[in-house]
Amino acid sequence: MQTKTHIDDQLISALRARGQRVTPQRLLLNRALRELDRHVSAEELQAAVADRLPNVSAPTVYATLELFEELGTLRRVPRPGADLWDPRVDDHHHLVCRSCGAVEDVEAGVDASAAFRAARRHRFSPDRAQLTISGLCRNCRRS
Amino acid sequence: MQTKTHIDDQLISALRARGQRVTPQRLLLNRALRELDRHVSAEELQAAVADRLPNVSAPTVYATLELFEELGTLRRVPRPGADLWDPRVDDHHHLVCRSCGAVEDVEAGVDASAAFRAARRHRFSPDRAQLTISGLCRNCRRS
DNA sequence: TCCTTATTCTAACACGGTTGTTATAATCTC
DNA sequence: GAGATTATAACAACCGTGTTAGAATAAGGA
Numbered sequence: 001m002q003t004k005t006h007i008d009d010q011l012i013s014a015l016r017a018r019g020q021r022v023t024p025q026r027l028l029l030n031r032a033l034r035e036l037d038r039h040v041s042a043e044e045l046q047a048a049v050a051d052r053l054p055n056v057s058a059p060t061v062y063a064t065l066e067l068f069e070e071l072g073t074l075r076r077v078p079r080p081g082a083d084l085w086d087p088r089v090d091d092h093h094h095l096v097c098r099s100c101g102a103v104e105d106v107e108a109g110v111d112a113s114a115a116f117r118a119a120r121r122h123r124f125s126p127d128r129a130q131l132t133i134s135g136l137c138r139n140c141r142r143s
Numbered sequence: 144m145q146t147k148t149h150i151d152d153q154l155i156s157a158l159r160a161r162g163q164r165v166t167p168q169r170l171l172l173n174r175a176l177r178e179l180d181r182h183v184s185a186e187e188l189q190a191a192v193a194d195r196l197p198n199v200s201a202p203t204v205y206a207t208l209e210l211f212e213e214l215g216t217l218r219r220v221p222r223p224g225a226d227l228w229d230p231r232v233d234d235h236h237h238l239v240c241r242s243c244g245a246v247e248d249v250e251a252g253v254d255a256s257a258a259f260r261a262a263r264r265h266r267f268s269p270d271r272a273q274l275t276i277s278g279l280c281r282n283c284r285r286s
Numbered sequence: 287t288c289c290t291t292a293t294t295c296t297a298a299c300a301c302g303g304t305t306g307t308t309a310t311a312a313t314c315t316c
Numbered sequence: 317g318a319g320a321t322t323a324t325a326a327c328a329a330c331c332g333t334g335t336t337a338g339a340a341t342a343a344g345g346a
Contacts, residue, residue: 019323020323020324021311021312021313021322021323021324022312022313023311023312023323023324023325025324025325026324041302042302042303043302055325055326055327056325056326057325057326057327058302058303058304059303059304059305059325059326059327060324060325060326062302062303062304063324063325076223078221078222078223079221080219080221080226080334081301081302081334082301082302082303083223083302083303093258095262095265095267095269097267098270104265104267106258106261106262106265106267107261108257108258108260108261109257110253110254110255110257110258110274111253111254112253112274112276114251114252114253115236115249115251115253115274115276116276117251118249118250118251119238119249119276119278122238122247122249122281123281123284124238124240124247124249124276124278124279124280124281124284125278125279125284126238126276126277126278127241127277127278127279128276128277128278129274129275129276129277130274130275130276130277131253131255131258131272131273131274131275132272132273132274132275133255133258133259133262133267133269133271133272133273134269134270134271134272134273135262135267135268135269135270135271136267136268136270137267138265138266138267141266141267141268163292163293164291164292164293164342164343164344165343165344166292166293166294166342166343168293168294169293184333185333185334186332186333198294198295198296199294199295200294200295200296201333201334201335202294202295202296202334202335202336203293203294203295205333205334205335206293206294223303224303224332224333225332225333225334226333226334
């Protein structure tokens, strides 16, 4: 388990390296994401930090999430309705329920190397491959 | 190449089989999707049918797209901003540009069977797997 | 041709996210 | 440290996508 300090330090170095500023909002949002450790919407994240730092604005949350995505510490999971954000950036994939929209992680080796080669043949620069399995989650398949 | 009539007939049988009505809007939207034969937004589709049948409303377009998805003749491609709809339902995957949002098809064999088995272990009923490769398209990588 | 009711249209609305603009505060320079 | 510089934050107003409610229309069956 990483310490809170270590989580801060990682972000601080990444920001310094890009000449960007270290702000309480960025540190706090980063900590909250690691603590929650699950898929969250921008709104949920804003609510999660509201008790520690009131009045963190929606534009700040959105901008910071995109910043973290650029830093490579966060993944956007596009979804009809609202996007989710996934603090796990290691190799894993997603089950998306077509009825309720729930997103669940799934571990499975998927060889995407052929797809990466095909992408490059299209003169596209791939940075990651994400398998999305749609279907019905355990709750929705019953109803 | 399928004839226009054949395209209509397929939809008509699918609708009849479900006890649903055959309407000019449904036939026209279906034809327009096959003619365009590329990823389109709901708005683009509405514009494409506007000359042949004016006043086709947004709710009708959205409802019909979801109907076709249920019929299995169309795929939704979730994307930040607006979803796209893909008239190809055979096995293929997508390149999504993280800068401009463009979506491109890519042919590549991807073995998702391990992921399907993993999904079932989660008591999830998978119906399809979709690989999304994010990165920069040929236009955006230059700038 | 009439009846039933699914489907459509119109209008207003909700949500997710973004864009100015001004105010604040993190960092730099001395 | 103190002051200057400039990125970043907050607020408010806005935009686009998609949805809902309800009345009007028309498809399919008797």
